[in-house]
Amino acid sequence: MINSLSLTFLLALQISASLASQSPDLDGARIGNHSDTTRTLVLPPVMVTAGLTQLKPALAPFSIAVIEASDIKQLPIRAVSDALAYVQGVDLRRRGPLGVQSDVTIRGGTFEQTAIMIEGMRLNDVQTGHNTFSVPLLPSDIERIEVVKGGAARALGAGAMDGAVNIILRQPGSDPTISLGLMGGDATYQEGRLSASAATGNIVHRLSAQALRHSGWIPSSDVELQSILYTASTQLDDGKAQVLVGATNKAFGANGFYSPRFPEQWEHITTIIAGGALEKTVAADVDFKLRGLARMNDDEFRLKRNDPAFYTNRHRTEQYLLQAGMTIHESTGATSLLFEGGSDWINSSNLGTHRRLRGSVILEAVRMWGQLRGTLGGGLLTFSDRSPLPTGGLDLSYRLDPESSSISIVFLSLQINGRVPSYTDLYYRDPSTTGNPLLRLETARTAELGYRHTTDRMSLSAALFHRSGRDMIDYAIDTAGKGTAENISTVNVTGLDVSATWTLDLWALRHLRIGLVYQSLVSSSPSRTRYIADNLRTQGVLESRWQFPLDITGTYIMRVVERVTDPTIHLVHDVRFQKQISPFTITIEATNLSNASYIETGWVPVPPRWARVGLDWSL
Secondary structure, three states: OHHHHHHHHHHHHHHHHHHHHOOOOOOOOEEOOEEOOOOOOOOOOOOEOOOOOOEOHHHOOOOEEEEEHHHHOOOOOOOHHHHHHHOOOEEEEEEEOOOOEEEEEEOOOOOOOOEEEEOOEEOOOOOOHHHOOOOOOOHHHEEEEEEEEOHHHHHHOOOOOOEEEEEEEOOOOOOOEEEEEEEEEOOOEEEEEEEEEEEEOOEEEEEEEEEEEEOOOOOOOOEEEEEEEEEEEEEEOOEEEEEEEEEEEEEEEOOOOOOOOOOOOEEEEEEEEEEEEEEEEEEOOEEEEEEEEEEEEEEEEEOOOOOOOOOEEEEEEEEEEEEEEEEEEEOOEEEEEEEEEEEEEEEEOOOEEEEEEEEEEEEEEEEEEOOEEEEEEEEEEEEOOEEEEEEEEEEEEEEOOOOOOOEEEEEEEEEEEEEOOOHHHHHOEEOOEEOOOOOOOEEEEEEEEEEEEEOOOEEEEEEEEEEEEEEEEEEEEOOOOOEEEEEEEEEEEEEEEEEEEEEEEEOOEEEEEEEEEEEEEEEOOOOEEOOOOOOEEEEEEEEEEEEEHHHEEEEEEEEEEEEOOEEEEEEEEEEEEEEEEOOEEEEEEEEOOOOOOOEEEOOEEOOOOEEEEEEEEEO
16 A cells, blocks of 8 residues: 555655746745745745744645635634644544544554644643643634644744644635534434624624534443534734634543543543733834633543542642743844743642742744754753753755745754643553653654655655653553653654645546655654554545535545554545535535544544535635
8 A cells, every 4th residue: 555655755846846837926934024035925925823923834844734714714724723634744643433532643642642732822732632622623613733843843842742732713705604513413413503793893704613412333332412603803003803702512422542441431521711912113114912821620530420439530730920021033034932820720539739830931933044044943841840951953944045935944853841740640540550750751852854845736745753761751550550750861853754746637636645654663662662662654635625516525544554553554535515506605525534543532432434415604
């Protein structure tokens, strides 16, 4: 299968040669508010914010993937996190489908080593990364998702060791809109959605809500979920302001999530988030931003859903974050400074009661010397219950064709980052798992060397990456199957990440994307571990989008999955078809068409073929 995927990739390269010769000019590079006067080019208008200084994806001196709202609308997904399954280099490990519980790992890391953010504000749950994506976000709420792969995410703070996912919310216009959606499918799947927006004066309000349920595919894999999100935003003469508040409530069977011994596991999670952001130009070349976010989480877990007295854990967490940042734009670059403070609190029947204060300061400078772009950044992260954690890195990129109508760059990224243990890592105890309050901070050194070529109709990228991890936290499994948290002295990951994307007009084919990642992992642990060793070895993505007669659009995606602990190549096929009959849209989608059977994480088999049909009404 890998040979056939490689052959497809080589054939696609030949297609790109003819497309590149037809490509119109692209818009040129820009640092801060100052244009590159070498040549005027035309790039897609998106500016990514997955760092302290905004930049265009084609010029990023590290590997980055941007999933825009137009892409999300084409994917066969019902949860925001599910979109990450189609990004090569990202390992989305789902214990339950359709957003029930999702762990995100990038380039051989663990689900605790990737920062998940909304509008640049950290969402990671301090109890456990398993709950991080328990947030009230629908795919229709999203303007784009920025995925930084590797240690270049160090500018985003602690925990972004192997990458970061930054979610940017949709900004509706002033005209009122309303949309209603209903969907049903296999396993008695039922879902209803509502989204609406309207303006009062210069403030635009948006509301979205969701309710879904299904009976699952194995015993105790059922789900009931409700969520609601409200945002209000306004454009200022020299900036913008935004507030958000939302809640999600879900109860679900957790068969095989944490142990195969109890098939009637059950969990109930309620999450509330509230936050706001102000971005303002305070002088001709000075931008200021102020952001704040609060997250409250209640988690009840039972080993026997109908017998809470047998074994029940109850956890409540509160997290608060405040950021203040400033960027000074100069003729040759920009300098940014970010201060962040916050607190983490937990009250748990299992983990006890703990509070942590945290603070950080990060400084980053970007400079241009002709076609050479350099970013030097560093910071210090402090915790009231742990030693300080220094971070830092250097990003370099060189533009190879400044006089061309395309953009070609080579880049090098060298980083140092780390992570503080979660409360589960430190204190959790049950008959099969033991935490360790003596755990040390994780640290990692990462390096990436890459190449990217971009025109308006195609893009190619390739990167070699290496991560040298020290004191990595995982659970060593003994002969009785019990896991104990410990620091592993070294865990090294080395890999290759290659992708190509084309905008086409070949009969009905309009879009083609191919991605391939291969990585090796070497751990110094003499024991079998729960998470680190159970990682991807080979990952492939083939995505195509089609425009059929009768104005029917379609998306077909094939994923290739091979894990270190399961050296069998699995193929997963997903499809989505849409037909618009204004003001209605009919959607038919199905995941895992070939009924591939394997374990993605824990002891939970991936769901079999799951078909759904929906009807949306929009005004």
